[in-house]
Amino acid sequence: MNRGIEVRQTLINSAIRVVSVQGIQNATTKALSKDSKLSEVYIYRYFKSKDDLLEQTFYALDKELMFVMKNSLKHLDPSQNVQAGFRNLFHDFWKFALGDRDKCSFFIQYYYSSNYLSHSDAERKAIYQPLLDAVSPAFAEGDDPWTELNHMYDVAFAKLWRVIRGVLADTPEIEDNVYSEISLIGERSLLWNDKVQVN
Secondary structure (H helix, E strand, O other): OOHHHHHHHHHHHHHHHHHHHHOHHHOOHHHHHHHHOOOOHHHHHHOOOHHHHHHHHHHHHHHHHHHHHHHHHHHOOOOOOHHHHHHHHHHHHHHHHHHOHHHHHHHHHHHOOHHHHOOOOHHHHHHHHHHHHHHHHHEOOOOOHHHHHHHHHHHHHHHHHHHHOOOOOOOHHHHHHHHHHHHHHHHHHEOOOOOOOOO
16 A cells, blocks of 8 residues: 555544544544554645544545445335335445444534534535435425435434434434434425436
8 A cells, every 4th residue: 555545544544533532622633643653744744734634534434425325326226115215225324324433423523513614515515426416316306405415414413423422222213213304304305206316
């Protein structure tokens, strides 16, 4: 592996661990250096700043999540119940999110932080464009799939955060409850038809 790529990934992994355990406000360059066992100099050699490292970590996780969801579109068999396909897609999302709780914790903390809120979401939307292109035909005319996706994320992340913190148990009932809340959003806009591009 290229040394630069290896160092960048080491720092990204450290950012995930530090934020997950200590919180985003405590993700100092000193804490990142200690966790990664790399000098703080490396943060500025491979990233513009500590904030850039956190942002790039978030985008890397966002790309992983987008690919999981895009690949889950295979569940949307037009010859069957498309709504059931979306339920399977949500299950894949939920399983992926809780499959690595450190990553999920980092993602949620960054998503609701001033670091994220101070940036335009144009880059995030670009990451999700393949998924948006695939599902856009299933939305009613005039509805914005990007806005709806973020509404759904807001509902899911609030509950995922409580599961990660041990306030809620990770049970099929909790997952079903979250999906029920999300499907109310989806049913407002989704046509639940066979127009989704599954390939």
